[in-house]
Amino acid sequence: MRVVAGIVAALVGGPMALRAQQAPPSAVAALPPGLDSAARAALAPVFARAVQQGLPVMALRVKAAEGVLHGVPSDRIVGVVTRFAERLVVAKAALAPAQPDEVSDGANALGLGVSASVLRDIRKRRPATPVTIPLAVLVQLVTQGIPASRAGDIVLRLLERGASTQQLAELPKVIDRDVASGVSAERALDLRAANVLATLGPRPLPALPTAAAAAAPSMPVGVSNGNHSGGRP
């Protein structure tokens, strides 16, 4: 009987313990305090995989710590962190080349229903500058009740036309005020986005050289993209 119990224990608990032991020390060290041993054992391989894949392990740690603060059961923390790691993989691929903060923000946006293709398009329009603000604005718009696809379209259009970080960051705030005065969030988004777009240069033509198209979004506000001198100031 004791032998059978030992075999069962080895079959059930062995792999989990083995995985935990095999996880790199850096991954185990990244596990937040407050997790019980079962959760630590379950999350150690997730963290180890994240290290191997070059994912921001700190984002996983923070996500797990958030669950600890909420006091949710360990199995839920493991599930949430595992799914978040999967979203990090998707976000990293979509936003490549991406900084850890961008990957983390991208994964959060994915969790709110933003598609990976929107992340890819955001990166295309901002290939050389951080996209944390556009991603944050996207998250704000979605939480204001605007469908993720619609919010993604607007943010992409604004980026395409060279909207500044300040113009992007102001958008959710003015929408908030519009909503408070009784306008629907989608209607407010249309109006406010149109106002911002009206101050920007014209839409670049599809036939433009790639380099010029890539340079257009980073132009200062009110400056034409160089191919259309008739743009509004």
Next chain:
Amino acid sequence: MIAWGCAVCVGATVGSAARIEGQVATTWSGGLEIGRASARVSGADSTLLVAPAFSTSTVLSADLARRGARTQLLWQGGLAMARTARGGYGRMVGVFLSDASAAGRSGWLLSADGTLVGATREGKATSAGVSGYYGRSDVVLAGLRVGQRWRGRAATPVTTLDLSHVSPFRTDALDGSLGVSFTATRTAFTGNRVRDVVDPSFVRTVSPYRATVTLADLHVTPRVHWRALTADVDAMTRLGRAASVWDDYTATFTTVPGNSGSDMSVQRERHGRFGGSARVGWEFARSLTLVGEGGRRLSDPMSGLAGSRYVSVSLRVAVDAARLRATRRRDASTAMDAGARRQTPSGARPGVSDTVAGVVVYQDGAADSTRAVMLRGVRGMRVEIAGDFTEWRPVALEPCDAAAVSDAPATLWCGRFPLRPGAHYFLVRADGGAWRVAPGATPVPDSYGETVGLLVVP
């Protein structure tokens, strides 16, 4: 009374207090808080059960308060209705903080107190005028607060020395604090006139056996918070011979307006040397907290009130304004944010800031990558923040402007955190209560099905 500090907050308390000495009272109060101003209306019904002096009375009172960075104004008015008479009173209190008090932990404050009391039975006001002034200085050394108070004019001159220290603690399962305070009070009694709650036409004058008394009180106040439960205990003991002097011999003069002379009786009362209270709060639903409290109060030599035992049960209702997104509160929030910008934390210049009402992030040119954060609208004695930038570990914020008012909750809190540009998620809590979305922050759902606050740093 207000369960949770917020830009717009309503609170209500319904409770009962049973005084063991034959008096039963039920109390209720309701309040509204908008920005720095608050209003409260409360009432009490009191019944004296001791035969044959059965009587009932109802007392209504209202408070209006406005708190600024260095000032506080409080207006109180009340109406007492009893079987034998009607009475009313009004009181105005102004408090002014020193610059040091407003900016740091050490400083002084001055207070002026005016009172108007009238008994409508005779149609004449019985007293009016400035009733007293009050001063206090506080010095904080190595976490130990040393304060001294003065009180003068019509009120009894009082000199008080306070020593207090609070040590927070936290484990994986719970957190809380342990506070120890020692208060020494020396007072020369000239007679405290207390308008009787049951019948305002009666004035009870309480004098101790000795004209000058020194009282020394030691308080131990542990507080524990675990999930939705918060427990407070205040255990106190009165040290020295003064306790028995005060408690054993109390002369009571009863004066009836319109009658000449007064009745005097000397009571031998024993309220003991040990007192305290225990309070348990259970946040059983969002914005709803059930609070049960009971305890034993020792006599208060400064107000002349005798000791009593009491129990109370109350329900606190808080409406978090952050959730009323489609209301006119947005306008108020914008104004509040503008006010917050004017009150930049010391050493910080208002640069590009997040304009989410109630939470302001300053680019103050610090050498490191940290940024100053100011949080407005969370009322409490101790406010903590936890977010992705703290790895969701609670970090205590420092009061920005009201630290000197050690016995008054602050609403303006400051901290410094590593905030990179982008989206951040966070929660706050006051006095070890439940974690909540900060007023003004955008509430968003997180991966755990909870709601957290969103802060976007440009």
